[in-house]
Amino acid sequence: MKLLVFGKSGQVATELRRQADVVALSRADADLTDPDACAAIIAATEADAIINAAAYTGVDAAEADEAAAHTVNAEAPGAMAEAAAKRDLPFLHISTDYVFDGGGTEPWPVDAPTAPLGAYGRTKRAGEEAVRNAGGRHAILRTSWVFSAHGNNFVKTMLRLGKERDALTIVADQIGGPTAAADIAHALLQMAEAFHSGHDKTGTYHFAGAPDASWANFAREIFAQAGMSTAVTDIPTTQFPTPAERPKNSRLDCTTTEIAFGLKRPDWRQSLGTVLKELGEVA
Numbered sequence: 001m002k003l004l005v006f007g008k009s010g011q012v013a014t015e016l017r018r019q020a021d022v023v024a025l026s027r028a029d030a031d032l033t034d035p036d037a038c039a040a041i042i043a044a045t046e047a048d049a050i051i052n053a054a055a056y057t058g059v060d061a062a063e064a065d066e067a068a069a070h071t072v073n074a075e076a077p078g079a080m081a082e083a084a085a086k087r088d089l090p091f092l093h094i095s096t097d098y099v100f101d102g103g104g105t106e107p108w109p110v111d112a113p114t115a116p117l118g119a120y121g122r123t124k125r126a127g128e129e130a131v132r133n134a135g136g137r138h139a140i141l142r143t144s145w146v147f148s149a150h151g152n153n154f155v156k157t158m159l160r161l162g163k164e165r166d167a168l169t170i171v172a173d174q175i176g177g178p179t180a181a182a183d184i185a186h187a188l189l190q191m192a193e194a195f196h197s198g199h200d201k202t203g204t205y206h207f208a209g210a211p212d213a214s215w216a217n218f219a220r221e222i223f224a225q226a227g228m229s230t231a232v233t234d235i236p237t238t239q240f241p242t243p244a245e246r247p248k249n250s251r252l253d254c255t256t257t258e259i260a261f262g263l264k265r266p267d268w269r270q271s272l273g274t275v276l277k278e279l280g281e282v283a
Contacts, residue, residue, distance in 0.1 A: 078130025085136025102247025172234035176250030177208030180271035209268030
């Protein structure tokens, strides 16, 4: 199976390149601010399936530049999905828990109503709609709280701050499933293989690490595994204001993903250990 991946240096794209022989496109190769150019690449590809692992991920920056975020997160995936549909190529697209409003305490099922709180979530929801409307074989994979040994993410931020300070205050009323980029890449490869084998599993899916945790408890586990004594104090979201509002409930119901692809929620604590080893924080 030949895979074409949009994205090369991002967290998930990097893990896809590690786990499989893929053609990965950098921003210089495929600029998502030019949707037509991205579509043209798919029109000419010899790949058997397409994975879009590129996105405008600046949650706060999107509040001030929603138009740019919309081009990358909605218009480009839509054009790419249409090009893939014309050639009957499966199109796998990564989305986010930010399409939900974060209300309640129950995990979000895949068919729950979406109601984004901010610009980033709105553009990602628009991207989902564009992919569906293209009418081709596709899988939209919503995930949350991505971390790895590369790029910018919560784990690396905590390790840096933990070395600078004896104590930190971390938000404790936002709950979600931390998810290793390596686990997301594995899931996408399994999904692509299912499509390539002739199984049409078109739809929207959820994939997130288990168990669900708060950012504060995520931080405690990072410090515990890294052997750091940094103390963590819980605070509410109101004490850590950001330009973009974050959903408080990012729990994702991943049942349909397990049924369709046999993919169970990975234990993020084990994946964290692997990441910390790669970063040289544990033996």
